[in-house]
Amino acid sequence: MQPRHDLFAASSVSFSRGQRLLNRWWRRQSPARQDRFVTIGPLVSVLLFLAAIISAFRYLRNEEIEREIESVRRDTEIVQQQMRLRLIESQEQMIRLAGQMTRRPIDAADFIDQAATLGRERPEITQIAWITADRERKASHSVSGYPVEPKAEVDPSLPALGRASEPERAFEVARDLRQPVYSRAFVNPAAAPVFQLQVPLFDGSRFAGVLMAEYSVETLLRLAVPDVVTQRHTIAVLDDQAREVASSEAARGNRLVRRAPIVHDAPLAPTANGLVVRGQGWRTSIGLISNTLFWMVVALSGLTVWMLLATWRHMRRRGQIQGALVQETNFRRAMENSMLTGMRALDMEGRITYVNPAFCAMTGFSEADLIGARPPFPHWPPTLIDENMRLLQQELQGRSPAGGIEVKVMRKDGTQFDARMYVSPLIDSKGQQTGWMTSMTNITEAKRIRDQLSASHERFTTVLEGLDAAVSVLSVQQSELLFANRSYRLWFGADAKGHDLLAGPNAALRFLADQDDMVDSLSGLPTEELTEAGSDPREVYVESLNKWFDVRSRYLQWTDGRLAQMLIATDITARRRAEEQAARQAEKAQVTSRLVTMGEMASSVAHELNQPLTAIANYCNGMVSRVKNDAIQKDDLIAALEKTSRQAQRAGQIIHRIRSFVKRSEPQRQLAEARSIIDEAVELANIELRRRNVELHTYVAQRLPPLMCDPILIEQVVLNLVKNAAEAIDVAQMPPQRRHIELRVVPRHTPEEGGVIEFSVTDMGPGMKEEVLSRMYEAFFSTKADGLGIGLGLCRSIVESHRGRIRAQNLYNGEQVVGCRFVFTLPVDTALLRSDFPPALPSSAPANNTVAS
Template identity: 45%
Template sequence: MGLFPVLAVLLFAMAVVAAISYLRMEEMQAEQQSVQRDGEHSRQRVNLRLAERQEQLQKFGRELQPELASPAAFADRVSLLSLDNPEVLDVTWLNLDGKARASKEMHDTAGYPLPRPGMGLPLPQEQVLLDEVRKSRQARYVVVTRHEGEDAFLAFMLPLGQRDAPDSFLYARYNLSSLLYYAIPSDVFASYAVSLMDAHKRVVAGQSVNPDDEKIAWWQLWSSMHSSVYNAPLATVDNVLTLHLRAYRASGSMTNRGLFLLVLALSALTAWMLIANWLHLRRRQRSQQELLSETSFRRAMENSLVIGMRALDLDGRISYVNSAFCQMTGWSAEELIGQRPPYSFWHEDDHTRHHRILSKTLQDQIPQGGYVMRVLRKNGTTFEARIYMSPLIGVDGRQTGWMSSMTDITEPNRIKRQLTNAYERFTRVLDALDVSISVAPLGSKELLFANQAYRHWFTDDNAAGHMQMLTKAGSPGAPVEGVARNGEDTLAGLPTTALQDASNNTEIYLAGLGKWIEVRSRYLEWVDGRLAQLVVATDITARRQAEEQSAQHEARAQAASRLVTMGEMASSVAHELNQPLTAINNYCNGMISRLRNGQIDQEALLGALDKTSRQAQRAGQIIQRIRTFVKRSTPNYSDADVETMVVEAVELAEIEMRRRNVRLQYRVERGLPILRVDKILVEQVLINLLKNAAEAIDLAGMLAERRHVRLDVSTAVREDRPVIEFSIEDQGSGLSQETLDHLFEAFYTTKAEGMGIGLNLCRSIVESHQGRLMAENIYNDNMVTGCRFTFWLPIPTTPVSRDSQTITS
């Protein structure tokens, strides 16, 4: 029913448009037929006139004799043609080679040069025409234009003489505008824009009307979509010209225009009335639909609520309840609507209280936060609910009653009790820990949380102890002093990364408590949204004491290892000291004997004393090296030169090497950076490894050519960091797989009198310097030819570089 007005409007508009379209199509068809008829007649007239001129020129050529080739005689004969041929501009007689014999201008050539006797054709198009006629031996036409936009003319050339062997050519030029003017009737020019176009669709003569330039009235827009046009080629000129006719657009008569406007106005009025009626009907239907939708939406919203809604009139009588209220109480809407106090869902023990609250509500003394009541269901069970009351205002702005909402708070109360119990359990667990836990906001002395251990350590109720631990430990994510704070907000003084991810673990000593404390802190967001710091402090006094005792035991073990090493080398050291002492004794006995016999002068005496002094210095150096090596001292990390450490270790190790008849070769790369290490401990590692290599060769009974040990010291990159690598290679019998698996374990040894602590201590020393110690066999094909011990120490971040050279000994 709602679409009927629209269909009526559409049918009426289609009928009007169809009638006007039919009449216009009939009119356009008649116009097109008229244009075709006049265009065909004009084309025949032009073709006929060109054919007549061609026959005249052919006849003129046949009568042309070579003896009449003088310009004067040729001009006289051509003058006779000009009387009946106003469109012919000039005629030229050409030789076979294209040179003009004679020429005669019949009318104004519009600036085009006339070929002179003995000269060729002046324009390139004319030369092309001559070549085509000479090649085809037939008459040809061509449209000639010197420059675009200038007047063009029609060129015609005719071969003379025998058909197969022409001896000359007759060349004539036509004025195209004159050709149209004399060939086409004047009534055609009055009705049409007549023009001639060349092969490139360019107008070369006549008048052309551009439909885009014509002004069209708004009522002529549809009719302007169709133009009456005629195009046809002129068959007698080799299709080089096209006759083009376009009808002038004629303005309609006042009567037709008035009738058209009247029909249009009546049609618009009728359509407007129908559309207005249809729109009014649509608005009315839409309003009804919106009202129905709004009512359905409000009812659905009320029924979907989990909150019970109840309306009371001014006397306290129930006038409305929603489905949620009925589901909560178990009473139907029919049973509840119309009830007066006391209501059926009031508990008997609470009538007095409910009457008092309802009386205050009816007197506009509404409780701001609502009130809690015990609701009695129809089946006799009860539940806790919170009631809110508010005035019910009608559309006229007057109060018509009261609206109340009821929410079942049984489950929230149960959850609240569970949360309270969980909080008590959580607090009890935290209080039972021997770890101090405290939380305080940034920039405040308020203590948000503290467990029993914190309150036991710090008796104050404020955050003084919390701030004391943070001050000594430093804030999480805080920059190191002296380092640029690139990752910090300069305004707030806080790290720009996520604060919850920033943490800090630090060990501090609290003199007031006499304890070593491990402090772990991080940022967190408190329940009220404030940024706070959590500090977890653990008493590590016992652990620190145990670590100190362990460090002391390790130092004693290292000293004992050095003493054992010297004990094992005692015979070698004694042999090494015996040489300088024997030399000193011999020098002294020799000098005494010669002094008694008076056989020594002062110069010889001084030489003998100098040699004795050098032997004594040699013995003193050996004793000093041993004393420095075995002297017990606390760890001393200092800047140490790698070359000096290697040389001093080699001097002590070579004593054992010489005793076992083992040759030592060492190579130290020059320019090595300074290391910050305990020099004595690193030398102890080198001496132990070199001594073990010599023992391996001696116990394997190697021949003299294989009794040598090689030490290489150079820079390398290990674990993505620059290091100095020490490599000791021997040519002994190697290590078994079982030995390699347990090589660095404490008290594991393959020696009959060994204690199994040497290599274990070596690895502990290297790892205490952040380095690594490794062992592997050396293979030649599948045969073990020796063993290689390698350890490396990291280079400081700012090494002291030197000239890159190599020391070899």
């Protein structure tokens, strides 16, 4: 351990070294700076003393405030615990009473006796009622002594179905949760704030009603707050909206609130209904502003500081006066050297008396070249001397415009630049004018940019005026038309009605336009997102112009910062008419396709009709011959007539089916069953299939959901695909074992399409080439020598108009093509699905084959 004398010697050496450094620093200071430090030392000491006194006062005051806050918190928690204990005890007694009522049935008289006993023990309970599951009061006891009518029409203290009241909400929660529930505070018929405890009653496991106890908040607070707490602080109960429900202050009369209260809140457990116990106290300590001792210390400190400052100010005054001229000179020189604006001063005779370095740098002339010069000045262009003389006379007469004068200035090397000059009078200390001060800025670049902007604006305006589309910009807040091009003015005039007509009903714009000027109507609006986001185009019909417009809109910030909406409306009337014409042509193509299909099947149809007609003729001839010979009995005659009638009906059905198939009509969407569509198509296709000796196997899944479609059009698609498959098999002269077509209808569900019904036609023909697969939907493309090329394209249009899809693919066995499959799907409307809709069958499920020969 180091000896004490060694430590003392080391500290003495350090102190001596620090003292020498301080003396050396002090001797390097000027006398004026030494005087300043000597004056600042006592001032700093006085300020530190004042700061220490203020800190001590503040510390003591904060300690007293903390004690007051702790006292309020402690009293509030005492009251909270008292109220909590009373509520818990009351709740336990109510639960025991409910348990007794559940275990053994009691009548209304017994209930009222037990409720009266409970009410005498618990003065805070104003009413105890037995409520049935139908919200009817079976029995009740009013602790306050007022009679309770058991069948009162309106009682706000009882739950009522369909009425938004606190007892009804508590009743529903107790019924659903099957446990005691406290309601929120409300006002009973006696205008007193109350809340309820509702304990559910059960008959076995069935909800049988509730046992309701109504608590008076004021009585509960009065019983729970000790007198010693009331004398110190104010205790109040607040609801969930911070409104005072009851307070201990009411018993002490109205009194003035002293300063800001100290507040502590504690939730009223176990109610969990938003009630809060609030304790309020008042600060008893005297603030710094009211403390006399504090002000005495401040006054003495201020007097000492004032005397020190007066002495310091007297000592500095001479030094300040001596340095004022040097400081002013340095400031002026620094300002002149830092300015980029050229300054030039003229006397009353027009002679240059002053120029700053910026003016010399602009013109290239030195200060010696300009000071004392008379007009014409060296920086005047020779060709503009007369004009500059006129401007100088105007300047000397004080008639220069406030916005400045645009002039040409010549540099010393002969080059010129554009400048703007501003003139103001020079006034001396006596208020007399001694000349004129001119400031000059180089505007060559600014003028070039302005000319470019002007030319760009002119080009932009020319382009917009030349557009065939109507362009308009409308202020969102003021509904003011900010811009409209020539097409807009030609169609809608110069007001904002055309813009509103094209924009359509827009509640957001109308809301912003109706806002008061004193309200920030754009608060909360994502302005940047509005200006960056576009909008979907939409088509608008203007009846007054008989035109259709394609309208595109977007939000932007106008040049003055306002939020605006821009619309670009393009006339698409010709396109709409072309689309309508194309729709009519497509409709005609559908009818034409059906006529072509029936034309190709004409011979088969004639053969099909020939059979019933020949049978009718034979039956008629046979009956005539036997009647003439009296060789027929009545029963035989009736049998022959019945056979003749059946053959006639068969021929009529064939003709009716062909007529309904080729009849031209508007597409009619209706609920249709897939099985009926397939049956109709197969019956028509059987004629062609028998002629070509092709068998058709059909499978239709059971319990398919109905389709919202045009059954004739879907029947046309199925018939066309089956007929094409039969024709491909027949033309390729396939052997009997490959002269088969499979028609399947099954439900499917895919991530892309969702729930659909799938129609597939699979043949065992030669398939299709790859180039045919890629072009088979093109208009007028056909692989048949006499084909029109509209069948598959029309089928695709029909399927896609029903929001379905169609596709084709070859079937392979290794690398050999063994057939072709056409598949199209139709979406299922989920609103029409039946509860017994079966799951989709896998593609490998066995088919229920029925052969149409």
